Amino acid sequence: MAASPQDVPVWGRVRRSRHVADRGLKIICTLFTILGATVLGWILLMLLVEGIGGLSPAVFTETTPGPGSQGGGIANAIVGSLILTVLGIVVATPVGVLAGTYLAEYGKSSKLAEVIRFVNDILLAAPSILIGLFVYTLMVQPMGGYSGWAGGVALAIIAVPVIVRTTEDMLRLVPGSLREAGTALGAPMSTVIMKISWRAARAGMVTGVLLATARIAGETAPLLFTALNNNFWFSPTLMGGVSNLPVMIYQFALSPYENWRELAWAGALLITVAILALSVVARLLFKKETAR
Structure with a gap:
């Protein structure tokens, strides 16, 4: 059969x-x-x-050593990296959040919104060294020297597209019925966005900021043209070279001094752990947002 x-x-x-x-x-x-x-x-x-x-206690308490010097640490590079990263995120967050809000709430499918999305996609894929050269021409040359301000602006330009894309995507996930409920109560569009849309997408928007922070924390190329590096603590005005971990790792890893290479490995480990921690927190927040 x-x-x-x-x-x-x-x-x-x-x-x-x-x-x-x-x-x-x-x-x-x-x-x-x-x-x-x-x-x-x-x-x-x-x-x-x-x-x-x-790694050793000196790594977190002493400044980077000069050529041929023994010992030393990377305390100034750690603090300098934190300042540059925070400065970049402080500049990028309001720009990215407001631009993403415009694309999701106001622009939507308009011609201007399409142009902004296109430019944002270009910036997402742009080599960071080109951004460094752009900021060098825009700020370093007119100001007559390297500075932490130029480094922060370069990092902010890299972070903005990430925040814009994440903010727009998270706001698009907010149900339209929530906006309609707020509008039905007589609230203006700005109030609906701030009190309803932003609150509903808060975790996802914070995730975008964290991902942008992880994105710029290890950038080296733009800082080579803007903040450069030094072996001392930074100036309160942030003028002159500002020591930072990415450039320090690049310079020390290629040096002939054994203690410099050891400090470069220690700095690379610290950056990796920091980026990993930020990525884990961002994923947890994103998972929480999608579960809602």
Whole structure:
């Protein structure tokens, strides 16, 4: 008695060549996944081994040493990186949030909104070194020298597109019925946005700011043209070179001095841990927002 088509296994109704091709592609994808995970794990393991070996109390209390000097730390670079990152986020957050709000609430599908989205996508993909050169021409040359202000502006330009995109996406997830309820009560559009839309998308918007912070925390190229680096504490005016971890790692890792290379590994480990922590917090907030 012949079996009915319903009794034949799914793969029994597929030509053998397709079955072999499917299995072959699955094997190739698995192998490359293992390869990628192995390389990433190797890098992280090397970073942990070398970075932990370079950590000491002096790393967090002393300034970076000069050429040929022994000992030293990266306290000034840590503080300088924090200041530049905070400065960049402080500048980028209001610009990004307001621009994303315009795209989601006011502009929507208008021609101006389409142009802004197009420019925002370009900035998302723009090489950071070009942004550094732009800020160098815009601020460093007219001001007559490197400064933390120029570094903060360069980092802000990199962070803005991330915040714009995340803010727009999160506001678009807010149900329209919430806006209609606020409008029905006689609230103006600005009040509806601030009291309803922003509150409903708060976790997602904070996630965007955290992701932007993680994005700029390890940027090196723009700081080479704006804040540069030094081996001392920064000036209160932020004029002159401002020590920071990314540029310090770049310079110290290529140096012939053993203690400089150890400090570079320690700085790389600290940046990696900080970015990992920010990414984890951002994912938790985003998961909470989507669950709502």
